[in-house]
Amino acid sequence: MTKVLVTRKVPDRYVEQLKEFAEVKMWDEEFVPMPRKEFLEELKDADACFITLSEKVNEETLDAAPKLKIITNLAVGYDNIDIPLAEERGVTVTNTPEVLTETTAELGFTLMLATARRIVEAEQYIRDGKWKSWGPYLLAGKDVHGSKVGIFGMGDIGRAFARRLKGFEANVMYHNRSRHRIAEKELGVLYVSFDELLENSDFVICTAPLTPETKDKFDRAAFKKMRSDAIFINIGRGATVVEEDLIQALEEGDIAGAGLDVFREEPIAPDHPLLKLSNAVVLPHIGSASVVTRDRMIQLSVNNVKAVLQGHPPITPVTDK
CATH class of the missing domain: 3.40.50.720 (NAD(P)-binding Rossmann-like Domain)
Structure with a gap:
């Protein structure tokens, strides 16, 4: 049988x-x-x-x-x-x-907006009873509209992400193992080196699969090259990131925040250091979860x-x- x-x-x-x-x-x-x-x-x-x-x-x-x-x-x-x-x-x-391309890109975009506008932090702020009055810079976040966005990995999900950014009039750069001429023509994205992407982006989005070339790509050196007001989003694979280096970058202000749907070891432990950081939004690998x-x-x-x-x-x- x-x-x-x-x-x-x-x-x-x-x-x-x-x-x-x-x-x-x-x-x-x-x-x-x-x-x-x-x-x-x-x-x-x-x-x-x-x-x-x-x-x-x-x-x-x-x-x-x-x-x-x-x-x-x-x-x-x-x-x-x-x-x-x-x-x-x-x-x-x-x-x-x-079949999961659009749903995963949608989740990634949600994660970017939530991290940029400090949604989780703001919701917790109210629950903790801290909201006493309005203030000019109370939980002020970062605009996606008109920003510079760097996409690492211009596969199906990367292109779906770039399509969504057009509605926000963002300037989109990308780095891939090879140039994607069709995406450049149809979406107006600009091919740049990995270092250029890191140095010039308000948001760095990782949609890349895990390969020997992408493993540990986002390490201490990479985060040091990013702008101090930049936000890192990962909906690719957890092992593209050296998590200890990301945690250090978030703690020391090398970058402003991170939104993560994937991790090196899943599920992460309840005492994982990322869960203690207010500038990190973490999700339980729900990219395709519709x-x-x-x-x-x-x-x-x-x-x-x-x-x-x-x-x-x-x-x-x-x-x-």
């Missing part, structure tokens, strides 16, 4: 679709990852694996899964999977691109599993090429 392992609880309607052609073993928790030991045990006779970013797919994982034909990752990023090794073992890997988008992501993952197990090409394959 064909077996599909699902490592996070998803709505019954998707499980029923999988049951039309396979036995389904699903971890019965939505907010708690499947324990590694149980994950490896269930993989022994699995033909397909429906995973999230919480599951790491490495040599140990693939050694435990001799029957595995497809890994479908409920995310657009796939730094949790050793793609070359999966290809070597003949295992197809798929992800969920495009009901419609999550439905589309899960459905795409189901469709990928069905296609591969029925002998058809995957819909959204990931390759090492």
Whole structure:
């Protein structure tokens, strides 16, 4: 019997679709990852694996899964999977691109506005009973309108972010591993070096995936190059940032603030130093968390599993090429 392992609880309607052609073993928790030991045990006779970013797919994982034909990752990023090794073992890997682009950009824009206008800090100010009167600079923030915004990573999400900035009449710069001429023409964005982006931006937005080139890109030296009134936003991957260096930059005033939806280790601990900083807005990795988008992501993952197990090409394959 064909077996599909699902490592996070998803709505019954998707499980029923999988049951039309396979036995389904699903971890019965939505907010708690499947324990590694149980994950490896269930993989022994699995033909397909429906995973999230919480599951790491490495040599140990693939050694435990001799029957595995497809890994479908409920995310657009796939730094949790050793793609070359999966290809070597003949295992197809798929992800969920495009369906989450606009929702993630929307969340990033919300995070930028919230950080710029000190929304979380202002709401807490009222709850703490500190609001006694109006003042000219009470919780004064930073304008997005007419600002200079630097986007690190001009992929789908970076371009969606840039489209939103047009309505704010912002001047948009970007840095990418290669120039995106179409984005330059359609969106009026300016290609600059990484240092130029850091030095000239009111807001620096990281939308880049995690690669060897982007890992630890935002370190002490990078934050030192940013303006003291600049704000850093990360909706890409947590490991693009050296968190200790970001914390130091926020504490010492090298930058004015940060808005983060991703972290090096997730979830972060309740005593994480970032949670003690009033100039940091932190979210629990909810970039694609709208009901419609999550439905589309899960459905795409189901469709990928069905296609591969029925002998058809995957819909959204990931390759090492």
